[in-house]
Each structure stands twice: as structure tokens, then as C-alpha cells.
Amino acid sequence: MGEVRKLQKKLRQIENLELKVSLTPEEAVKVSKKEELRRRLAELLLQLSGPQQTQCIVGEEEDKMKRQIDIRAEHHPNSTPAAKLPREDRQKKEDKSESRTEEDIKEKEGGEQSQKLPDPDAEFTSFKASWEKAKFRLRTLKGHSDIITCVAAVDNLVISGSRDTTVKVWHVPTATEQRNLGGHSGGVTCISTPPAEHCRKLASALHLSEKERFIISGSTDCCVRIWTLTSGQCVKSIYTFNAVTSLCFIAEWEGYIVTGSDAGKLQVWDWLSQENRQSVNAHLDAVTTLQSQGPLVFSGSTDGSVCVWVVCDRAADPLNQLHQWGSEVTGCSRVDEVNGSLRLSARGDHVFLANGRSSIRVLNWRTGTMRRLTNHSSTAGVTDCVNQIPGVLIGSCSDLASGDNTLNLFSLPQCRYLVSLTSSDVPRILCFAWWLTPSGGHRWVTGGCELTVWEQLPGNVKKRGDVNARRDSRLDGLLAESDGDSQEESEDDDEDEDSTANDAPDAEEVSGSSWLRCVLQ
Structure with a gap:
């Protein structure tokens, strides 16, 4: 080892x-x-892994092996024949069997009724089968000259931010670049797209069309910029005095922008006036991930800590800390030295954490309980980002040994493994965004060395997809209780x-x- x-x-x-x-x-x-x-x-x-290879056989091959084992057991040449019983013993046995006939009938009827009850796993099985049949077409959007660090989606548009200092707007149906938003002097690290209702309020204050949509971008040049989506004009620029490493929009009350810096500071900005409402030293190192969920805000840092905040409107300090869990609880220590940044995705009482390990950490932010969800069959996997779509948790995985890059899907809220989606054309995935088409199909966009759009093909289309759906039974295990790193990761x-x-x-x-x-x- x-x-x-x-x-x-x-x-x-x-x-x-x-x-x-x-x-x-x-x-x-x-x-x-x-x-x-x-x-x-x-x-x-x-x-x-040689001795354990048989545990990874799935599907028809596994069923075939089970049938072969059953057949061998039935026809084994050394099986012991049934012993003959004396006549008196046979008579006693027949009398006993007759007395149990009525009971057997009742048991059989009860068994038939129980068989008619719905299978508790039927819904999951059907859900899994639908994803096993899913087909996607991949399209690469070329235009950035450096790493894509963040992505977002609005209607039929994809917005991407890159280390090349630009924010680009892409029209997905034609796979063309629609806008190039240049203005940052440093790499773009984060973007956000406020809801339409809050865009209307700002548009009214700026005397723009009420249909205008806006984009918020943060950069290492210490600036947050607000852009119009239709024309690409920068309507506001906020200087934060620190390199901006993450941001999110709070869609409560009049709206707030929350930014995280490379020094661990959180700052709250009024959406309409862009005034600084609060500055707080939340973490000891760079804030690499921010997410809002109603009046709650979740922040994560390269120091491995996670903070939960509640937003109070019209308060002197809008952000009030509810909980803070350090790396000794999250198990995400040393991420800045070994595996890169910490990413999170919140759902109810749980926060899913990706910190470059082979597993996804699941933190109950109310109790501080932490569990691990296997996202790779060995310790050679790297999880760079984690996200959610309706009913599904998605974790990216890069295999250090083979170079393969996959998206692993798990059902929510059970966190049961569904399927892995992979393609030889997909590079390492550092960021993810999604939206649904009018017909209900999925469209995803992933960023990293390339910007890739994943478009789900209808089930009745006979065309073969660009993405292979496969299952790895080694990921079928449920959440594992853990107080910290796994043995392999601790040894690492x-x-x-x-x-x-x-x-x-x-x-x-x-x-x-x-x-x-x-x-x-």
C-alpha cells in the first residue's frame, strides 16, 4: 500500500x-x-483487488453465475439420497401433514397477499432503470483560453467564467458564443444569476427593461461586477479590497450578495444599492464555496471548516452564525495542501462536501454528525465538485490511474447509487450547472479544461449517445458512519x-x- x-x-x-x-x-x-x-x-x-473482483460483477453475468451455482447444487453427483422411513413412521408423518394442511393453506394465502403488497424498492428500481437507459449528446463550447472555473445556466444560455479573466455567454441550441464580457483584470472565480424577480427590481432602479436579466461575477482583481445579460454591459462594479474566491445571491427580502475572500472574510452587499452591509472574518483560509438556501447561507473553506449562517433582514449585521464545524468534524483537513478546494451542496439538514478525496462527505450541520458516501471504487479517485438536480446527487470523479472522468449519480434523500456516466471525450470536471428543457429533458454544463454541454436525448431516439451509462457495484454500499478520514485516506x-x-x-x-x-x- x-x-x-x-x-x-x-x-x-x-x-x-x-x-x-x-x-x-x-x-x-x-x-x-x-x-x-x-x-x-x-x-x-x-x-x-484481485481476490475481490467477483464482487464487482453486475447485471446479466451475475445472474448467470447464480443460475450456474443453483444448477450445480441440484445435480451434484455426491448429494445424499433421502432415507426410507419405516411404515409406522410414514403413517405418523402423513397424519401430521394432514393436520397442517389447513395451516399451510392459510400461510400460503397470507404469503400471496404479502406478495401483492408494493415493493418498497420498486420506485428506486424504476428510477435506477430510467437512468441506466439515459443517453446524452455532448457538445464542446470553444472560446476560453484557460481553465473554466465556474458555470451557470439561464434559459437557453450558459454563462462561464474563466481564469482568462473573461465571462462568456453562450447560446446552447446553436453552440455559439453570444457575449464576451471583458472587464476583470484577474481570473474569474465565481458567477451567480439572480432570480428574475430581483432582476426586475434592479432593472427598475437603473431604468432598464423589466425583462432584463443580470449576471454577477467575482474575480481575483478584488472586484464584483454586475452585467446585463442582453447587452453585456457592466452596470455596477464593487471593489472588495480582497481577492474574491466565491459568491452567492440571497433571494430573500430585497436581496443580498455574499462574497468570500482568499483570506477567509465574508462580506454582505445590498443588491439594490451595492452598499457593504457587513464584513466578518469567518474562516482561517480562503472561502472556496458559498451557497444560499432560503434564509440560510453555507460557507466552506480550504481550512476544512463549514459555517452555517442565517440572514436577518434590516439588522445591523445581516449574517448571524448558527453553527461552525472545523476540519476535525468534517474530515476535510489539509485540502489546501493536497487536493485543492472544498466544494459543498446543501440539502435540508445535510451538506454534501467534496474535497478532492475518493468519497463525498455528508455533514449533518445541526448535530455535527459526519458520514462518507463512496464516490470511487478505490482511493485513486478525486472528487472535485458535488451538485444536485431534482431527486439526484451528482459527484464528479477523476480516476488517477486511468485518467477517466465520470459523473456518479445517487438518489436523494437515500443517497443510493444509481449509475455512472462517462465518456472518453470528457476532461476533468471542476464545476457543474444544470437546467431542464421545456420537454422535461436534462441539460447540463461542465467546466474544467473544456466547457461541455450535456444534452439528454429522448428515450425513443435510436441514435447512440456520446455518454456511456454503466454501474459499478462497488459503489452500492450505503452511507458509512465516520468520525473522520477513512483508514486509507488517513494513511495517505x-x-x-x-x-x-x-x-x-x-x-x-x-x-x-x-x-x-x-x-x-
């Missing part, structure tokens, strides 16, 4: 190096060894600490090549 952990660490470093704008000669040499390291890691993982951290202590250049590389620091460069 020691060599496996070392190879995984090196491949994580290389994956992060490939996201940089330019490489030094030493870094280029390390990247050139990527395929060799992948092959070696794949060989080791295969050797270690220990290995990282040992390597860091013994190898100063590697330590500098790990610290300087995380996904967040790549974004900030």
Missing part, C-alpha cells in the same frame, strides 16, 4: 500541475511521466506528511499547485 499511496500523491500533483498556465522545465519533466505512473498504479491496484495523509518532511521541493509543489492556487495565479 505504501507504493500505491506514493503513486497517488504524485499523480495528484501532476493533475494539478496540468491546470497551470505555464510549467517550469522541472514541472514539465514530472508531467511527462504521467502515463508511466498511471500504468504502474493500475497494475498495483489490480493486484491488490500520513504518507504525505512523511514525504513533506523528507522532501522540501515536493512540499512546495503540493502547496503551490492546488486547484485554488492555480485559480488565483
Whole structure:
């Protein structure tokens, strides 16, 4: 296992190096060894998992094996024949069987009635079957010259922000670039699209059409900009004095913009006046994820902590902290040094966390209970982002050994594994957004090295999709109770600490090549 952990660490470093704008000669040499390291890691993982391979057989092959086992048991040549009973014993047995006839009939009737009861798993089985048949067409939107860090969707439009300092608006049906919003002097790290009702209020204040929609973008240039969607004009610019690493819109009362900085500060801005309403030092390191859910706001940081806030209108300080859980509870320590930024997606009392590990952390933010949801069949997987669509949790997964990139789907609220969607054309996925078409089909957009639109094809279309739906039975396990890192991940951290202590250049590389620091460069 020691060599496996070392190879995984090196491949994580290389994956992060490939996201940089330019490489030094030493870094280029390390990247050139990527395929060799992948092959070696794949060989080791295969050797270690050899005895358990039969557990991963799914579908028809598994049923076939079960039938073969049953047949062999029935026709085994060494099976013991039934012993003959004396006549008196046979008579007693017949009398006893007659006395039980009425009871057997009742039991049989009861069994038939119980069989008619609805199967509690029937709904899940049907839901799973529908996703197993799902077909998607992929289209790449080309125009950005650097990593896509954030995406959003409005009607038939996709909005993307990139480290190349631009925000672009794309028309999905024609796969064309509609607007190029240039104005930031630093990489764009986050975007948000306020609801139509709040857009109407701002449009009225600016004397624009009531149908106008707006885009909010944050950047490492310390600015938050508000753009019109129709013309691409920047109508407001807010200087925050700190590099903006995340933001969200609160659709309560008159509306607020909440921004997170590279130093851990949260700031609240009035939507209509753009005045600063509050500044609070919430985290010890960069705030890499923000999400609003009604009057609640969830923030996560590279220090591994998660905070929950409630918004109070017309208060001196709109944000009031309800809970704060540190890395010792979330199990997301050292994300800034090894695996990049922390991402979250909230649902009710639970927050789903992705921090570059092979599992998704599920935190009950009221009680501080943390569980793990397996998102990869081994520790060689990297989870960069987590999101939700109606009834489904989606986690991205990048396989360090093979280079494959997938989206794993889990049913909500049970968090039961549904299916994995994969394609050889999909690069590493760092951000995700979704919306539904008028016919009810799914449209997704993923960003990273490329901007890709996933469009679900109708079920009656015979055309083969660009995405393969497959199942990995190793992900079928339910949520695992956990008080921290899994054994493998803890060992991996220990290995990282040992390597860091013994190898100063590697330590500098790990610290300087995380996904967040790549974004900030």
C-alpha cells in the first residue's frame, strides 16, 4: 500500500500541475511521466483487488453465475439420497401433514397477499432503470483560453467564467458564443444569476427593461461586477479590497450578495444599492464555496471548516452564525495542501462536501454528525465538485490511474447509487450547472479544461449517445458512519506528511499547485 499511496500523491500533483498556465522545465519533466505512473498504479491496484473482483460483477453475468451455482447444487453427483422411513413412521408423518394442511393453506394465502403488497424498492428500481437507459449528446463550447472555473445556466444560455479573466455567454441550441464580457483584470472565480424577480427590481432602479436579466461575477482583481445579460454591459462594479474566491445571491427580502475572500472574510452587499452591509472574518483560509438556501447561507473553506449562517433582514449585521464545524468534524483537513478546494451542496439538514478525496462527505450541520458516501471504487479517485438536480446527487470523479472522468449519480434523500456516466471525450470536471428543457429533458454544463454541454436525448431516439451509462457495484454500499478520514485516506495523509518532511521541493509543489492556487495565479 505504501507504493500505491506514493503513486497517488504524485499523480495528484501532476493533475494539478496540468491546470497551470505555464510549467517550469522541472514541472514539465514530472508531467511527462504521467502515463508511466498511471500504468504502474493500475497494475498495483489490480493486484491488490484481485481476490475481490467477483464482487464487482453486475447485471446479466451475475445472474448467470447464480443460475450456474443453483444448477450445480441440484445435480451434484455426491448429494445424499433421502432415507426410507419405516411404515409406522410414514403413517405418523402423513397424519401430521394432514393436520397442517389447513395451516399451510392459510400461510400460503397470507404469503400471496404479502406478495401483492408494493415493493418498497420498486420506485428506486424504476428510477435506477430510467437512468441506466439515459443517453446524452455532448457538445464542446470553444472560446476560453484557460481553465473554466465556474458555470451557470439561464434559459437557453450558459454563462462561464474563466481564469482568462473573461465571462462568456453562450447560446446552447446553436453552440455559439453570444457575449464576451471583458472587464476583470484577474481570473474569474465565481458567477451567480439572480432570480428574475430581483432582476426586475434592479432593472427598475437603473431604468432598464423589466425583462432584463443580470449576471454577477467575482474575480481575483478584488472586484464584483454586475452585467446585463442582453447587452453585456457592466452596470455596477464593487471593489472588495480582497481577492474574491466565491459568491452567492440571497433571494430573500430585497436581496443580498455574499462574497468570500482568499483570506477567509465574508462580506454582505445590498443588491439594490451595492452598499457593504457587513464584513466578518469567518474562516482561517480562503472561502472556496458559498451557497444560499432560503434564509440560510453555507460557507466552506480550504481550512476544512463549514459555517452555517442565517440572514436577518434590516439588522445591523445581516449574517448571524448558527453553527461552525472545523476540519476535525468534517474530515476535510489539509485540502489546501493536497487536493485543492472544498466544494459543498446543501440539502435540508445535510451538506454534501467534496474535497478532492475518493468519497463525498455528508455533514449533518445541526448535530455535527459526519458520514462518507463512496464516490470511487478505490482511493485513486478525486472528487472535485458535488451538485444536485431534482431527486439526484451528482459527484464528479477523476480516476488517477486511468485518467477517466465520470459523473456518479445517487438518489436523494437515500443517497443510493444509481449509475455512472462517462465518456472518453470528457476532461476533468471542476464545476457543474444544470437546467431542464421545456420537454422535461436534462441539460447540463461542465467546466474544467473544456466547457461541455450535456444534452439528454429522448428515450425513443435510436441514435447512440456520446455518454456511456454503466454501474459499478462497488459503489452500492450505503452511507458509512465516520468520525473522520477513512483508514486509507488517513494513511495517505500520513504518507504525505512523511514525504513533506523528507522532501522540501515536493512540499512546495503540493502547496503551490492546488486547484485554488492555480485559480488565483
